[in-house]
Amino acid sequence: MNITQLPYLKDIYAFLGSDVTAGIVGLLIIAAIVPLNVAFLVLVERKVAGHIQLRPGPMEVGPHGILQTLIDAVKLLGKEMVTPQSTDKLIFFLAPIIVVAPAFVGFVPIPFSPMMQIKDVNVGILLIFAFSSISVISILMAGWSSNNKYSLIGAVRSVAQNVAYEIPLLLATMSILIMTNTFKMGEIVQAQSSVWFIFYQPIAAIIFFIATTAETNRAPFDLVEAESELVSGFHTEYTGMRFSLFFLAEYTNMVIAAAMFTVLFLGGWHGPLFPGMIWFLIKTYFLIFVVMWARWTYPRIRFDQLMNFAWKVLIPFSLVNLLITAIVLKVL
Amino acid sequence: MLNPKTIDDTSIDQRVYTLNLGPQHPSTHGVMHLLVTLDGEVVLKVEPVIGYSHRGHEKMAENRTYEQFLPNPARMDYLSGMIFNHGYCMAVEKLCGIEVPRRAEYIRVITSELNRIASHFIGAMDYAMGLGAITPFLWGWDDREHILDLLEGITGSRLTYSYGRFGGVRNDITKEFYDGTRRFIDRLRGRFWDYENLINQNIIFIKRSKDVGVITKDVALDYGVTGPTLRGSGVNYDVRKMEPYSAYPEFNFDIPTREEGDCLARYQVRMAEMEQSLNIIEQALDHLPPGPIRAKVPRLVTPPKGDCYCAFESARGAVGFYIASDGSRIPYRIKVRAPSFSNLFVLTEICPGHFLADVIAIFGSIDVTVPEIDR
Amino acid sequence: MNTPSSAFTEYLTEILTGSKSLVVGLWITLKRLFTRIVTVQYPRQKLTMTPQFRGHIEAIRFDDTKTHHCVACGLCARICPSHVIKLQGEKVRAGALKYGHHYYIDFSKCSLCGLCVDFCPEQTLKFSNEYELVFYSRWDTVIDIMDRLEKSR
Numbered sequence: 089m090n091i092t093q094l095p096y097l098k099d100i101y102a103f104l105g106s107d108v109t110a111g112i113v114g115l116l117i118i119a120a121i122v123p124l125n126v127a128f129l130v131l132v133e134r135k136v137a138g139h140i141q142l143r144p145g146p147m148e149v150g151p152h153g154i155l156q157t158l159i160d161a162v163k164l165l166g167k168e169m170v171t172p173q174s175t176d177k178l179i180f181f182l183a184p185i186i187v188v189a190p191a192f193v194g195f196v197p198i199p200f201s202p203m204m205q206i207k208d209v210n211v212g213i214l215l216i217f218a219f220s221s222i223s224v225i226s227i228l229m230a231g232w233s234s235n236n237k238y239s240l241i242g243a244v245r246s247v248a249q250n251v252a253y254e255i256p257l258l259l260a261t262m263s264i265l266i267m268t269n270t271f272k273m274g275e276i277v278q279a280q281s282s283v284w285f286i287f288y289q290p291i292a293a294i295i296f297f298i299a300t301t302a303e304t305n306r307a308p309f310d311l312v313e314a315e316s317e318l319v320s321g322f323h324t325e326y327t328g329m330r331f332s333l334f335f336l337a338e339y340t341n342m343v344i345a346a347a348m349f350t351v352l353f354l355g356g357w358h359g360p361l362f363p364g365m366i367w368f369l370i371k372t373y374f375l376i377f378v379v380m381w382a383r384w385t386y387p388r389i390r391f392d393q394l395m396n397f398a399w400k401v402l403i404p405f406s407l408v409n410l411l412i413t414a415i416v417l418k419v420l
Numbered sequence: 421m422l423n424p425k426t427i428d429d430t431s432i433d434q435r436v437y438t439l440n441l442g443p444q445h446p447s448t449h450g451v452m453h454l455l456v457t458l459d460g461e462v463v464l465k466v467e468p469v470i471g472y473s474h475r476g477h478e479k480m481a482e483n484r485t486y487e488q489f490l491p492n493p494a495r496m497d498y499l500s501g502m503i504f505n506h507g508y509c510m511a512v513e514k515l516c517g518i519e520v521p522r523r524a525e526y527i528r529v530i531t532s533e534l535n536r537i538a539s540h541f542i543g544a545m546d547y548a549m550g551l552g553a554i555t556p557f558l559w560g561w562d563d564r565e566h567i568l569d570l571l572e573g574i575t576g577s578r579l580t581y582s583y584g585r586f587g588g589v590r591n592d593i594t595k596e597f598y599d600g601t602r603r604f605i606d607r608l609r610g611r612f613w614d615y616e617n618l619i620n621q622n623i624i625f626i627k628r629s630k631d632v633g634v635i636t637k638d639v640a641l642d643y644g645v646t647g648p649t650l651r652g653s654g655v656n657y658d659v660r661k662m663e664p665y666s667a668y669p670e671f672n673f674d675i676p677t678r679e680e681g682d683c684l685a686r687y688q689v690r691m692a693e694m695e696q697s698l699n700i701i702e703q704a705l706d707h708l709p710p711g712p713i714r715a716k717v718p719r720l721v722t723p724p725k726g727d728c729y730c731a732f733e734s735a736r737g738a739v740g741f742y743i744a745s746d747g748s749r750i751p752y753r754i755k756v757r758a759p760s761f762s763n764l765f766v767l768t769e770i771c772p773g774h775f776l777a778d779v780i781a782i783f784g785s786i787d788v789t790v791p792e793i794d795r
Numbered sequence: 796m797n798t799p800s801s802a803f804t805e806y807l808t809e810i811l812t813g814s815k816s817l818v819v820g821l822w823i824t825l826k827r828l829f830t831r832i833v834t835v836q837y838p839r840q841k842l843t844m845t846p847q848f849r850g851h852i853e854a855i856r857f858d859d860t861k862t863h864h865c866v867a868c869g870l871c872a873r874i875c876p877s878h879v880i881k882l883q884g885e886k887v888r889a890g891a892l893k894y895g896h897h898y899y900i901d902f903s904k905c906s907l908c909g910l911c912v913d914f915c916p917e918q919t920l921k922f923s924n925e926y927e928l929v930f931y932s933r934w935d936t937v938i939d940i941m942d943r944l945e946k947s948r
Contacts, residue, residue: 140824141558142833237439241461241776307552308624311777385824386817387624388552389779391461401810488876491908513927562833576849576922582908590909591847618823623813719914 107207107321114206118195126339127157133380140384167328172235175325179233184326184333187226190219191340198347199274201357201364212273214263216348217254220303223337224250227312230334231322242322245391246312250303252398257299259406260292263413264352277356284355291409293353295402296376300345302398304338307383311391346375435459440470441779443472448725449546450790454767456779463779466771468764474794481754486512486721493741494580496756497792499542500734502535502571502581508664509584511730511741515723516586523711524588525667530601530704531571531583533697537608539735540697541789543648544690548619550784551628560612561701563611570600586609586721588714601705605698615691629684633770633782636681643769644762646694647737649786652686654679657753659733671703683785690787720749736760736787758792849907850923851900854944857919863944864917865895871911871920877904880911896941902928903936 131146131153136147146153171180197212199205209215224247231243265271267288268279286293302309312322323334350356350371357364390396442453453473457465479493493508494501506528513520520528543559559625570580574597575583575590583590619625635645640653650657658675660668676692727744737759744753761784771779835842844850854863867884879902884895912920930936 136828139832140828141555142562142827142830143558144832144834144836147836207563237437310552379830381821381824385618385820386553386622387548387628388777389624390628390775392775393627484876485874487874487910490910491876491906559827564873565833573845574847576847576909577847577907580906582906582910585913590913614823617816618820622814622820623809623816777818 092293106391111207114196118192118206122192122195122340122343123161125343126336126394127161128334129339129343129376130157130160132377136377140381155227161332164328164332169328169330170325172325175235176233178416179229180325183226183233184232184330184337186229187223187337188333188340190222191337191344193346194340196272199277199351199356200342200368202274204365205274208272211271213271213276213348213352215266216344217258220341220344221250221254223341227322230326234325236321236325238321239324240323240325242312246305246322248378248391249305249309249312249394251293252395253299253302253309253402256295256398256406257303259403259410260289260296260299261352263289263292263406263410264301265419266410266413266416273351273356277351277358280355284353284358286353289353289409289413291405293349293412295406295409296349297378299402300349301379302394304341304345304379305340306338306379308386308389309394310383311388311394342376342379343372346372346379347413349375422601436464439776444630449784449788452783452790454779454783456776458776461775463771463774463776466767466779468767470764470790471794472792475791477795478754478756481751483750485749486723486751489751490578491582492581492584493756493790496758496795497540497734497736497739497760497789498579500535500736501579502583503532503732503734505581506532506584506666506741507730507732507734507739508741509586510732511728512586512622512721512723514730515726515728516721516746518587518715518721520588520666521713522667522709524681524713524715526708527589527593527617527713528584528706529667529671530558530593530701531575531581531589533700533704534567534601535570535581535696536735537694538564540648540690540694543735544687547687547781547787548786550624550780553619553625556615559614563608566600566604566607567772570597570604573597573600577720585714585717587717588712592713600706601701604755605702608694608698612691612695620688620691626684628777628781629687629785630682631680632683632774632778633785634681635766635770639766639769640681643766645737645766646759647733647735647763647787648686648689649763649766651675651677651680652689657738659731659738663731665730667704670707671700673697673700686785686787709759722747722749731757734759736789736792737763756795758795760788760790760792764788764793844926846922848922848924848926849909850925851902851905851928851938851940852911852920852931853923853940854898855919855921856944863941864919865896865898865915865941866917867893867895868916870914870916874910874914877906878885879905897939898941899937899939901937903930903933 134156135145144153146156149155149159151320162212171177194216196206197209197215199208225248227246228394231239231241231246234240264276264285267285268276270276301307305312323331326334347368350368354375357368359367359370435506436457436459439456439458441452443451443453443457445452453469453472455467455469456463457467475495477496478494481489490505490508493504497504512518541560545557547783571581572578574593575581576715577583635649635653637654640650640655645653646657646659654677656675656677659665661675676689676696678689723743723745725745725747727742729740729742731738731740733739738757739759740751740757742757743751743756744755746752766786767779767783771782774782809885854865856862857864863882867882869882872878872880872882879900881899882895883897884890884893887894907922909922912922
């Protein structure tokens with residue numbers, strides 16, 4: 089009497105080993121780890137900002153300020169979630185939720201190591217791009233429903249910026265996709281086992297980096313939430329936990345963008361001594377450090393110059409790059 | 421697009437809206453209220469609203485003796501407190517005919533120039549912060565901290581100095597001040613490269629400052645603009661050279677001027693002025709004469725009946741103290757000509773046609789101290 | 796004349812010089828990332844004040860009389876722009892100068908101008924080094940400096 093011959097146990101085993109379970113377990117792990125990740129990143133940003141500006145950053149809470157974000161989260165939980173009177177209530181309520189949900193889903197196809205990937209989706213890259221475009225509508229919802237001129241200006245700017253910078257992003261990715269002939273992220277990493285793609289496609293890497301900095305609304309493209317002009321941009325009217333959801337979404341988007349850069353250009357989890365996951369994390373966090381470093385170095389670009397930069401500089405360069413890649417691969 | 425020159429209240433339509441860059445705002449330095457009328461992102465009209473920090477300094481002057489008014493000038497423009505303090509003492513000395521010893525004049529020049537450098541750190545770096553570069557702002561405060569420590573060593577205060585007295589200064593400089601200032605000069609000369617390459621040569625900064633907020637010579641002279649704002653538009657006017665006072669005729673220094681009149685030119689003028697101030701301080705320290713630091717003046721000065729106007733150059737422009745005395749110990753009227761008042765209203769002329777982000781940049785580059793506008 | 800080829804070379808040179816300036820900017824910031832911080836972390840580290848530092852005024856103890864030299868003339872109270880000083884003195888014996896017994900300053904209004912220190916004919920006032928002053932109510936800011944002089948014996 090074999091245990092697999094019992095009918096209902098067989099179904100249970102099939103269910104436990106199926107993709108649905110892997111998906112649910114993976115998403116639960118992501119939901120648990122991502123806030124910790126964000127807490128760590130917020131602290132790193134404040135410390136990096138502090139030391140660049142010759143000051144120590146948070147130092148009081150915990151040794152060298154390690155517990156700062158935790159206490160900040162507790163404080164934000166305790167704040168009253170004010171809803172101004174003449175806002176559009178449903179949209180105001182939905183906007184933070186919609187901005188955060190795609191950020192979590194974007195973790196599904198990312199290969200942290202040869203075995204740790206929730207699901208090697210057939211169209212992995214396309215999935216991430218599609219979900220990150222949803223956050224644009226949520227920013228517009230937040231800016232519109234706040235009934236505040238500053239928020240509206242910020243939201244309108246962000247829609248134009250995000251839509252404009254999607255194009256060089258996709259064109260730079262296409263240069264890689266032509267080389268590997270697949271959308272699956274696991275296979276793209278496998279294809280870099282000898283040489284990382286950044287040596288084959290340096291210009292595409294730079295364009296990708298600049299475009300993701302613009303997509304995640306980080307400086308020098310952060311005129312959406314320009315502190316010195318628009319007070320706080322589209323999330324001026326959000327308080328308490330709603331504000332922290334926007335924050336969470338911004339940093340999670342940054343992590344996903346850095347992870348994509350690692351997978352596409354820096355060889356994913358390849359590396360000499362350590363296991364794959366450690367290398368993946370090292371590369372991702374190094375990229376996030378570079379993004380933060382750029383934030384505290386450069387001033388902000390004005391809106392029309394931003395559009396000029398995207399249409400007149402990034403898109404021609406990425407098109408030329410794509411053309412050259414295609415010619416080299418197909419002709420030679 | 422609506423024509424900025426022909427906008428008025430009757431041509432308002434759906435697209436045009438008014439934004440309050442309100443009294444509380446992260447980048448209007450002080451309580452400054454700008455009513456901006458916008459069409460999309462293009463500015464049609466800018467109207468500054470002033471009066472939020474009126475404290476009645478000129479009224480206070482009518483109820484206090486000349487000595488009792490000494491703390492007040494430093495509070496008007498707190499970033500050039502020392503310059504205002506010395507300027508007020510100079511005005512009263514001019515009215516009474518008091519002669520200041522040479523050593524006191526040299527000390528006044530040294531402390532005024534240190535104060536000018538400190539104020540330019542805030543003025544120039546505040547402009548960079550309005551554009552979004554927060555880091556050089558904090559580096560500027562670190563360099564400014566050295567100046568404040570030096571000045572605290574001799575006067576005891578860091579921001580609102582009551583160091584000058586009628587006939588000289590309150591106490592002499594110490595050896596620590598002398599050595600510290602020498603070290604500071606060498607240190608600051610090494611720092612300019614950092615600021616130059618992080619800000620001046622940065623392509624993003626140049627693109628945001630070049631040809632933005634151009635003040636032509638005629639507009640500047642019409643509005644009575646003075647200071648680095650005027651010198652950035654090509655007019656070579658500095659009160660220290662045009663109507664020399666105190667010990668300035670004995671030093672040789674240049675007046676940096678730029679021709680373009682945009683925000684980049686004004687920023688460069690401020691940075692160049694800092695270097696010139698270092699030259700003046702060095703010359704003054706080299707030739708510091710010995711002697712008394714305060715003339716013999718009666719305890720309570722009683723100027724003769726009459727009035728006088730005394731002009732001097734603060735970090736923001738030409739300041740004037742007009743004192744009308746009726747022969748008693750209490751002045752009849754003290755009127756202060758604040759440079760920020762004239763400089764501010766150039767905004768109404770040059771902002772229309774620019775973007776909203778540029779309004780903040782232009783406002784930062786004019787370097788206004790709001791409490792000086794409404795004393 | 797802006798021929799197409801010169802406009803194109805202008806475009807390229809702008810991109811190249813722009814990228815170089817961006818990289819140089821990053822290098823400057825990186826250098827500062829690894830320098831020591833300049834913050835003095837109060838209250839764990841404290842700075843000493845310079846001798847000229849302007850805290851609230853206090854009376855000097857002179858060596859010959861082992862106490863202050865205030866004669867309660869009232870010049871300081873009359874010259875103070877903010878009307879901060881109130882004092883009271885009496886003659887200890889006939890034919891001598893008055894002796895100041897009580898001397899109150901309302902420190903919440905003092906602007907630290909130094910006129911009282913300069914105008915005192917006996918030069919009996921000086922600035923103290925106190926900067927860690929905390930009061931629980933506005934009325935606590937009234938300090939009696941003769942009292943402080945006695946207590947600091």
